[in-house]
Amino acid sequence: MTLININALGVILGDPLFTDLTLTISKGDRIGLVAANGRGKTTLLDCLAETSEPTEGEITRARGLRVGYVTQHIPETALSQTLYDWVLAALPAEQAEYDTWRVEVVLDDLSVAEDLRHRPLRELSGGWQRTALLAAVWITEPDVLLLDEPTNHLDLQRIGFLQEWLRDLPRAVTVFMTSHDRAFLDATCNRTLFLRQEQSRVFQLPFTPARASLDEADAADERRFANDLNKAQQLRKQAAKLKNIGINSGSDLLITKTKQLNDRAARMEAAAKPAYQSRSAGDIKLTNSGTHAKALLTLNDLSVQTPDGRLLYKTGQKWILPGDRIVLLGANGTGKTQLIKMMQQALEGAESPVKCALSVVSAYSDQHLSQLPDAQTPLHVVTSQFDIGDQRARSALVGAGVTMQMQDTKIGALSGGQKARLAMLILRLKMPNFYLLDEPTNHLDIEGQEALEDELIKHGATSMLVSHDRSFLRNVGNRYWLINGKRLDEVDSPEPFLAEQMQQ
Numbered sequence: 001m002t003l004i005n006i007n008a009l010g011v012i013l014g015d016p017l018f019t020d021l022t023l024t025i026s027k028g029d030r031i032g033l034v035a036a037n038g039r040g041k042t043t044l045l046d047c048l049a050e051t052s053e054p055t056e057g058e059i060t061r062a063r064g065l066r067v068g069y070v071t072q073h074i075p076e077t078a079l080s081q082t083l084y085d086w087v088l089a090a091l092p093a094e095q096a097e098y099d100t101w102r103v104e105v106v107l108d109d110l111s112v113a114e115d116l117r118h119r120p121l122r123e124l125s126g127g128w129q130r131t132a133l134l135a136a137v138w139i140t141e142p143d144v145l146l147l148d149e150p151t152n153h154l155d156l157q158r159i160g161f162l163q164e165w166l167r168d169l170p171r172a173v174t175v176f177m178t179s180h181d182r183a184f185l186d187a188t189c190n191r192t193l194f195l196r197q198e199q200s201r202v203f204q205l206p207f208t209p210a211r212a213s214l215d216e217a218d219a220a221d222e223r224r225f226a227n228d229l230n231k232a233q234q235l236r237k238q239a240a241k242l243k244n245i246g247i248n249s250g251s252d253l254l255i256t257k258t259k260q261l262n263d264r265a266a267r268m269e270a271a272a273k274p275a276y277q278s279r280s281a282g283d284i285k286l287t288n289s290g291t292h293a294k295a296l297l298t299l300n301d302l303s304v305q306t307p308d309g310r311l312l313y314k315t316g317q318k319w320i321l322p323g324d325r326i327v328l329l330g331a332n333g334t335g336k337t338q339l340i341k342m343m344q345q346a347l348e349g350a351e352s353p354v355k356c357a358l359s360v361v362s363a364y365s366d367q368h369l370s371q372l373p374d375a376q377t378p379l380h381v382v383t384s385q386f387d388i389g390d391q392r393a394r395s396a397l398v399g400a401g402v403t404m405q406m407q408d409t410k411i412g413a414l415s416g417g418q419k420a421r422l423a424m425l426i427l428r429l430k431m432p433n434f435y436l437l438d439e440p441t442n443h444l445d446i447e448g449q450e451a452l453e454d455e456l457i458k459h460g461a462t463s464m465l466v467s468h469d470r471s472f473l474r475n476v477g478n479r480y481w482l483i484n485g486k487r488l489d490e491v492d493s494p495e496p497f498l499a500e501q502m503q504q
Helices: 041-048 083-088 093-098 101-109 126-138 156-167 182-188 207-249 252-271 336-347 378-385 389-399 416-429 446-458 470-476 495-503
Strands: 002-013 015-026 030-034 056-061 067-070 144-148 174-178 191-194 201-203 297-300 303-305 311-314 317-320 325-329 354-356 362-365 434-438 462-466 479-484 487-491
Touching: 002 041, 015 041, 015 056, 015 174, 030 041, 030 182, 030 207, 041 067, 041 144, 041 174, 067 126, 083 101, 083 126, 101 126, 126 144, 156 182, 156 495, 182 207, 182 470, 191 207, 201 207, 207 252, 303 336, 311 479, 311 487, 325 336, 325 470, 336 354, 336 362, 336 434, 336 462, 362 416, 378 389, 378 416, 389 416, 416 446, 446 470, 462 470
Parallel strands: 030 174, 030 191, 067 144, 144 174, 325 462, 325 479, 362 434, 434 462
Antiparallel strands: 002 015, 002 056, 191 201, 297 317, 297 354, 303 311, 479 487
């Protein structure tokens, strides 16, 4: 049964975000929406939720259809409310007075602990705020659930819970979601829409096989376009030969035939459809300045503690060697960030039990990108840290996806994706031989994640990584350290840890 029919839809904001999008959304669909940052994913959801109007085309909805929209951010005005009151307020006033039991049912369904329910939203983590947004929509019993980046701010346990929750939804409920989490899309979707400025494509497949099919389709389009142009070129060559013969022989018939061939070639060239050319959101490039040190960092049975001095675990004897890409595994609160901070302090020259080789040149990025000062501009940050001059700085920023207009805008006004690409540019300009990256895929779209993976592997960059992104850590890591109780163990594979976390 068709619930929503999208016909020739387009949105133009200065430049087209997407055009000529045609899609049928049916009962029971689980559709993953994939596109680079800034390419119109949220805008399309806004159109489906009727909070925004398209520039062209139309959306037809089934009569009486209830659409629930879980946005990325909780309103500032809601932060003073408790989680419970926020969800209750989603009901009509007359229903909220008598059906408070519905709130308890929904919060139980979403495994919200009792001690969180009556705390103000501003006191809760980003992950629990997102759960509150979902609960406030789910209590309205929607037929279609729109989810904008539902895994943002979630740890592995909550991602695993959300996966199972979506799988267990009644088949009659349709889900249409955006996400940059490839493993999550594979686990939850049965259709994938690749949203493009033009030539958007949909496949009846989860993300990974759909991506392979998309690459095949694009390659076929490229071959078809080249073949059509080649045929047109051959016709023009044939026409040129006939023209010479016709002129020399004075044959009007050959002159007419020449015109027919050229007209046919022109029609073929006009009808030839170029293959889709992606517009990058900005390059991610890294470098590796290299080192002759046998070990870049040494941990001599380091004690990792909480800020108030409580022992979390001891590292034992550990070495980080050239070419290592070590993924640090552990549940939330076990001390991953504490170890990263201890390493960073040692790399900055502070007295520390972490021993660093003299030749180590480090580049550090934390999960909140706090190394980027919101009050400064991208141009000022680059030119103040590196002696490269304004022209080279502007060129490097453009290559990273920071346009000329953005370069003189305060960093706080940039999108998360733009900030992430700016952070990666600054890391590269440091010319490091060791990368210390805490949740580096936060804010990066799938294109950016894959570029970061390729750069780390291609350059043999030594790195210590913390990530909740299962696809990223599987693709990049060649060593894995697991916080296991009070000790840090090296393990052969992340899979047992991931399986345990996703099932809790």
